[in-house]
Amino acid sequence: MDDLVKRHPLYAQLSRLDDDMEALQLRSVGPSPALAPADLRRQQLALQKELEAASDRANAALKAKQQEYAKRENDAIREALASAGGGAGPGGAAIGAGIDAQMQRQARDVARKAQANLDAYRKQVVAQDESALRAVQASLNERAARSYRTKLEQLQKKEADEALRLANENSGERLSLRTKLSNLVLDETQRDDARKQLEALDRKENDALAAMKNRDVATLNAYQNQLRAETGAEINRQASAMRARTLAKINKRERDTPTELATKLGLPVGGGTNGAPRTAQLPSDVRTKLEALHEKYKQDFTKDAKATIDDFQKTRAQLTNRFAKLQGVDNASLIAAQTQLTVLQKQRSQLYEQMVAQIGREVKLIAARRGINVVVSDVAGPSNAVDLTADAEKDIESLHE
Amino acid sequence: MRTLFHPRVAAAAAALVLAVAMLAPATLAADVTDIGYVDQTQLSNIPRFAAANRQLAQYKADLDRQFAARMRGVKNASDQGRIAQEFQNKMAARQRDALGPLFQRAQVAIASVASTKNLSVVLDKRIVIMGGQDITRNVIDLFNGVGDPVPPVSTPPPSSVGFVDQVQINALRKVKAANDDFVKFQQEQSNAAQQKMKSAKSDADRQQIFKDMQKTLLDKKKQTIDPMVDQVKRAIAVVAKKKNLLLVIDRSNLIYGGTDITSDVSAELK
Structure with missing residues (x-):
């Protein structure tokens, strides 16, 4: 096949694609790193150390900033509370701290109770759900069993009717044959003949009944499978509906719990109990002022921290780049070369398939002309x-013309 | 088609040189009716195979994660090698468990269909340009059937299509010697070319180094590999004539049946 491919008019194109791929692969080889493995490892370790140091510095800076902003915020709040209490000094701060501590205690107690209630409620609802589901399963299984029994009885009655009908239908003939057999003057051949006829009659009836029973067994099996599938589907449907209802109940209770908590603690509904200063029992103008202070310091810290994180990321990117260069890998150009190589390989594969298909057609024509019915490629010798x-x-070759 | 001797893959490619060269690019034909073929791509798309492959892919992804976790912090090269081997063994065992019974079932189905249709040999569809009976559909139907496919009572009838196991031929002392000699030479040339690449200034320089290496390898191949390939071909021709075979193919293209002439060809070569 390869020899034929070389003679194909599109071979030049295929060859050019091979050259392009070869050139790309060659470029991706590039100059190898000139460092000895030990030196390479040493430099990698040094870079790793730099990266770790940069990470430690960034973490320390973030921690320091966090502490600094928290201190600044506390000072500002203390000052605001002091001025709200009628003058600067520890009086306002102490009031603020006292209120805060008391509220935290209350919040913890209420939250614990609320969680315990929620857990008990969840258990109760799940238990109810399971019990209801068991009842539904029992009821549906009982219904299916009843249906099956009814069907079984119907079929058994039909079989009995059919047996009776067959017996009645053949009763005249059977009686005649039995009468014949009771005749003492009958010779042995005639007796044997009558006996055989009687046996044939019995066999015919038995066969007909057996066939009917087989059909009924198959019908019953199919019906049982159908009932099982229907019952299973119905149980699943009801179980899904029950679970959805239970989940909705629990979700609702979970959603309601924070609202109840907030109401009990005197916090704005929907707001958390963490982070913001606990200011519910303060005058509204002081509360607004404290919330604004908290928001301001939060934003200042986020902005400052972002600058530190950005610095660290920049350092990390530079170090990563140095890592890559150290290993002789230019990631961007390597990826570009790989992408291009994939495209070229796809083009080559399509072209090759096209050429092989055309060669196949030509070979088939030749084989047909020579009256040959099987052609195989890639023979071993x-x-x-x-x-x-x-x-x-x-x-x-004539395709070139 | 040219073989690309990229320096980084040169060693791997070298092992294939003899095998590829021995598959002569000839198109042989015969007027026979007992040849069947199977499209292995279609077989691999059977839902049970596809499901097994999906499971294996999932298992591999899990294993890769576990492997990465285990390798974290392992500095010693021998420990790394041991862990890698352990994970490779796990993967291989899972592959055997998942695909082994399916391959076995497919083999029995192929044998059964071939026997029913009185085929003496079943080939891989890729090498059949024309003719032969496509039994892929029958095999898939039997594979997908409710019960287990029943293996044929008798062995396949004698076939006019012979086959040689290239792996066994390559293991013969003189063939192996020629192959090893070439692989060694190729490795040396590849190392030398890589050294030159380091001091190359441009793509044109690198291209030239690469072309020089290819030419040197081609010359060496003509000198060491080609005569061996000719000897093997001659041996195959002698045995094929003696046994009155119409075609001789490589074992890798055979699915079922055929006449194994590997030992005769080996004897002829000694």
Whole structure:
């Protein structure tokens, strides 16, 4: 096949694609790192150390900033409370701290109770759900069993009716044969003949009944499968509905709990109990002022911290780049070369398939002309078969014209 | 088609040189009716195979994560090698468990269909240009059937299509010697070319180094590999004639049946 491919008019194009891929692969080889493995490892370790140091510095800076902003915020709040209490000094701060501590205690107690209530409620609802589901399962299974029994009885009655009908239908003939057999003057041949007829009659009836029973067994099996599937589907449907209802109940209770908590603690509904200063029992103008202070310091800290994080990320990017260069890998160009290589490989594969298909068509024509019905490629060596390669080469070459 | 001797893959490619060269680019034909073929791509798309492959892919993804976790902090090269081997063994065992019974079932289905249709040999569809009976659908139907496919009572009838196991031929002393000699030479050339690449100033320089290496390798191949390939081909031709075979293919393209002439070809080569 490869020889034929070389003779194909599109081979030049295929060859060019090979050259392009080869050139790309060659470029990606590039100059290898000139460092000895030990030096390379040493430099990698040094870079790793730098990266770790930069990470430690960034973390320390963030921690320091966090403490600094928290201190600044506390000072500002203390000052605001002092001025709200009628003058600067520890009086306002002490009031603020006292209120805060008391509220935290209350919040913890209320939250603990609320959580315990919620857990008990969840357990109760799940238990109810399970019990209801068991009842539904029992009821549906009982219904299915009843339906099955009814069907079974119907079929058994039909079988009994059919047995009776067959017996009645053949009763005349059977009586006649039995009468014949009771005749003492009957010779042995005649007796044997009558006996055989009687047996045939019995066999016919038995066969008909057996066939009916087989059909009924199959019907019952199918019906049982159908009932099982229907019951299973119904149980699943009801279980899903129950679970959805239970989940909705629990979700609602979970949603309501924070609202109840907030109401009990005197906090704005929807707001958390963490982070913001606990200011519910303060005059509204002081509360607004404290909330504004908290918001301001939070924003200042976020802005400052972002600058520190950005610095660290920049350092990390630089170090990563140095890592890559150290290993002789230029990631961007390598990825670009790989992408291009993939595209070229796809193009080559499509072109090759196209050429092979055309060669296949030509070979089939030659084989048909020579009355040959099987053609195989990629043989391991010469043998006794007809070699069509030369003919095919000629035909493929004629495609150039 | 040219073989790309990229320096980084040169060693791997070298091992294939003899095998590829021995698959002569000839198109042989015969007027026979007992040849069937199977499209292995279609077989691999059977839902049970596809499901097994999906499971294996999932298992591999999990294993990769576990492997990365285990390798974290392991500095010693021998420990790294041991862990890598352990995970490779796990993967191989799972592959055997998942695909082994399916391959076995497919083999029995192929044998059963071939026997029913009186085929003496079943080939891989990729090498059949024309003719032969496509039994892929029958095999898939039997594979997907409710019960287990029943293996044929008798062995396949004698076939006019012979096959050689290239792996065994490559293991013969003189063939292996020629191959090893070439691989060694190729490795040396590849190392030398890589050294030159370091001092190359431009792509054109690198291209030239690469072309020089290819030419040197081609010359060496003509000198060491090609005569061996000719000997093997001659041996195959002698055995094929003796056994009155119409075609001789490589074992890798055979699915079922055929006449194994590997030992005769080996004897002829000694």
